[in-house]
Amino acid sequence: xxxxxxxxxxxxxxxxxxxxxxxxxxxxxxxxxxxxxxxxxxxxxxxxxxxxxxxxxxxxxxxxxxxxxxxxxxxxxxxxxxxxxxxxxxxxxxxxxxxxxxxxxxxxxxxxxxxxxxxxxxxxxxxxxxxxxxxxxxxxxxxxxxxxxxxx
Numbered sequence: 279x280x281x282x283x284x285x286x287x288x289x290x291x292x293x294x295x296x297x298x299x300x301x302x303x304x305x306x307x308x309x310x311x312x313x314x315x316x317x318x319x320x321x322x323x324x325x326x327x328x329x330x331x332x333x334x335x336x337x338x339x340x341x342x343x344x345x346x347x348x349x350x351x352x353x354x355x356x357x358x359x360x361x362x363x364x365x366x367x368x369x370x371x372x373x374x375x376x377x378x379x380x381x382x383x384x385x386x387x388x389x390x391x392x393x394x395x396x397x398x399x400x401x402x403x404x405x406x407x408x409x410x411x412x413x414x415x416x417x418x419x420x421x422x423x424x425x426x427x428x429x430x
Contacts (some may be wrong), residue, residue: 341379342371343411346396348387361399368403380405383412 344364345353352359354367371378380400384393400408 341381342367343381343383344396344400346384346388346392348385348389350389350392352392352396361395364396364399365403368400368405372404377405377407379407379409381409381411383410386415 343353343355345356347353352361352364354364359367368380371380382396382400
C-alpha cells in the first residue's frame with residue numbers, strides 16, 4: 279500500500295496521525311472493561327445462629343397454609359375466610375406453644391392488592407414463623423402448563 283507522507287516539496291506534514299492513538303485507546307478501553315468487577319446486587323439478611331433444639335421439646339409439625347386465589351379469596355388451610363376471621367385465626371396461632379409455621383402461597387393469578395393486604399395483616403399480627411411456599415411454580419422451568427393467567 280502506498281502512503282502519502284506529505285508534499286513532495288520537503289515541507290513537514292502538519293497533521294498528526296491519529297490511527298495509532300485510536301488503536302491504543304481502544305485496547306485500553308477493552309482492558310478497562312474486562313478488569314472491572316461484575317456488579318453484584320445482594321440483599322443482606324440477618325440469619326439466626328444455628329442452635330439445635332433441645333431434646334425434650336417436641337418439634338413443631340403443625341403448619342397453617344394461607345393461599346390467595348386468582349378470584350380474590352383468602353383460604354386458610356383450604357377454607358375461605360374473610361379479613362376478620364383471618365385476623366382471629368392469626369391471633370389463635372400466636373397463643374399456641376410452640377407457634378406453628380405460617381405458609382403463604384399466592385396463586386399465579388392472585389392480585390397484588392390482595393397479596394399486599396394479606397401480608398400487612400400478617401405483619402401487624404406479629405407472626406414470627408412465616409414462609410413463602412410454592413415459589414418454584416413461577417420459575418421458567420416450574421410453570422404448570424394449564425396455570426390460570428393473571429387478569430389485568
